[in-house]
Amino acid sequence: MNWITNFVRPKIKSLLGGKQPETPDNLWHKCPACQAMIFHRDLTAAAYVCPECQHHLRMPARARLEMLLDEGSIDDIAMPEVPLDPLKFRDSKKYVDRLKDARAKVGRQDCLIAAQGKIEGLLTTVAVQDFAFMGGSLGMATGEGIVTAMQRAVKDRTPFVMITASGGARMQEGILSLMQMPRTTIAVQMLKDAGLPYIVLHTDPTTGGVTASYAMLGDVHIAEPGSLIGLSGPRVIENTIRAKLPEGFQRAEYLLDHGMIDVVCHRKDLKTTLGRLLRLLTKAPAAVQRAEPEAANDVEALPMLQAAQSVPPSQPGVILQDQA
DSSP: OOHIIIIIHHHHHHHTTSOOOOOOTTSEEEOTTTOOEEEHHHHHHTTTBOTTTOOBOOOOHHHHHHHHSOTTOOEEOOOOOOOSOTTOOBSSSBHHHHHHHHHHHHSSSSSEEEEEEEETTEEEEEEEEOTTTGGGOBOHHHHHHHHHHHHHHHHHTOOEEEEEEEOSBOGGGHHHHHTHHHHHHHHHHHHHHTTOOEEEEEEEEEOHHHHTTGGGOOSEEEEOTTOBBSSSOHHHHHHHHTSOOOTTTTBHHHHHHTTSOSEEEOGGGHHHHHHHHHHHHHTOOOOOOOSOGGGGGTTTTGGGGTTGGGOOTTSOOEEESOOO
16 A cells, blocks of 8 residues: 555645646647647647747647638538448447547537638638548548538539548448548539639648548649648558658648649638638639738739639649748
């Protein structure tokens, strides 16, 4: 028996007024890039961007919606129900148990949320994948949600913004997961047939079957700095080809240099960039100019995007970020 743990500490606690509340273990977050410790309120206020090195940490889906859509304009789109576990899949754990744990952790039924709202006054439909829910994997619920949100955009004649964050198809749903790739591709084509802009924002990471389908079909592709974007991860590729990959391979800046995306944009500039781009593509009236003198220089890339669908793959893009 440890008399300090079992007797002294409980006795002291009782003298101080009984059981003391425990300090939450998520008050501080460590930046994966510079290892700086960031207080949770400071991290939230900075839109989950490290104030020390500007590394973009993964951001909750709901926080993304609230950041991009004008206050008071968010109208959530109900996600359709799908069969829970049609394949009765089990590896080291039952799929239904994994879903139960993920739902309890994140507080929603699956990784996708969608809503309509205004981006700087322009009504837009936005869908967001949350990597915190089973790695943002593409399953039946996600695919059905994307199709439903895109149908809503076609019905209401709004642009569509897709914010991706995923490790790929959900293996526990097998071929039913892979079927979501052509289904979402058809839904994207519905937007294009209706003449509606489709913009993809790639966040870290965007990989696997998501990259092989709707994530690479946008009229304009925007990425956050340092985002991993590709089909297979760099470690898988290196182990397959037995060769060292170039520095920064599959990161947003590398893809920008090689013509796979159009813009790399700092998170603080995303709303302004999307607002101007959406107005450009829909020929909507310009928004009221901001008072900040630097606002006019936030989106130097937009003249290049006037013919977004005709930009040749080899044409270089522009990095949009704080120049300070």
